[in-house]
Amino acid sequence: MTNVIVKTDEAKCAGCNKCIFECPVNANVAKIVNDKNKISVEPEKCIHCGRCIKICDHGARDYTDDTEEFFLRLSQGEKISVLVAPAIRSSFDDYKRLLGFLKQAGANLVFDVSFGADICTWAYLKAVKEQNLKSIIAQPCPVIVDYIQKYRPELIPNLAPIQSPAMCSAIYLKDYMGIDDRLAFISPCIGKKSEFEDPNTKDYISFNVTVGKLKDYIQSKGIRLSSCPSVEFDQCRANLGFTF
Ligand code: SF4
Ligand code: SF4
CATH class of the missing domain: 3.30.70.20 (Alpha-Beta Plaits)
Structure with missing residues (x-):
């Protein structure tokens, strides 16, 4: 559907x-x-x-996104960890207090997707070399992927055979680190929901929490981030992926 x-x-x-x-x-x-x-x-x-x-x-x-549903499930005690897009650094004055707020709200672990961007870069370099790829269309952006799937299907073979940084992070956490929490992703992108509900990757990331709706939620609840503790990301430190 x-x-x-x-x-x-x-x-x-x-x-x-x-x-x-x-x-x-x-x-x-x-x-x-x-x-x-x-x-x-x-x-x-x-x-x-x-x-x-x-x-x-x-x-x-x-x-619409999943912000309300995400906080509802947290309040009900559901075990949810959070992936955060590297762009969070420019979306909030002090993103570490946002992480503190998420932990206070019940989030289990909070990961920087920058490490997924590092995995993504590694996978691109590997694929280009091993598959001798000459021309590929990168697919971190679900809008580009949607456009190709709906309007330029002849380009589907040119899409990179590599997931987005968010999905690389989720696959690594679930398949290699054994994390069985449901995952939420905080990002600026409204289109991520279509990526997360793709039959190929469904169930890796359950909630698309956009920065815009997250800010609306924080404001509507009268939450002052400046009063929240400053918290670091959990393990999986990144290299240059934070520049994504
Ligand atoms: S831009 Fe479209 S949705 Fe907005 S008021 Fe005009 S017709 Fe309506
Ligand atoms: S978001 Fe609006 S402008 Fe963009 S494709 Fe959909 S209807 Fe068109």
Whole structure:
């Protein structure tokens, strides 16, 4: 079943058609609701690029992720560890206090995906050398992968035979370190949900927690990160992967 990630709030939609013009893949459809023009997303065509959310002047476009579900499950005592994208360093003033907040909220282990980026780089170098690859399309970005799968299937053979840094991290933790916690991933990307629910990798990462919704959650709960303890990442220290 197709993920419904990007949605229209019909009450706010002014029917201006801007999203239709801005969408790179023509994934919007017009319909008349109570004599008014409303534009909705066609999930099976959407590649989750987020463009329409950014350009809608009426706040009528939004996306869903797993932030609420993640915190609900933590509050119920579910054993969940967290993977954090390297970009967290620029998303929060003091990301170590965010880690402290996550631990206080019940997260078990908190890992820096930078080590997965190191694995990813190693795997690319290995694949290029051993498989003599001349031209490949890197696939850390699920929007690019979605685009190719939906609109340029002839390029699928050119996709790199290597998972994203997040998925490399999850596979390493679960298959090589024996961690059986459910995993959440904190990242800036709304499209990661489609990657995590791909039949090839389903069940490695259970929650896509976007930075945007995480900040909304923290604000809505009145949480002051400056009051949270400063905490380091758990083991799996990285090399240059933090630059991803
Ligand atoms: S840009 Fe926003 S307000 Fe305009 S049609 Fe699209 S969803 Fe509606
Ligand atoms: S998220 Fe991107 S692909 Fe999806 S409807 Fe909006 S602009 Fe189009």
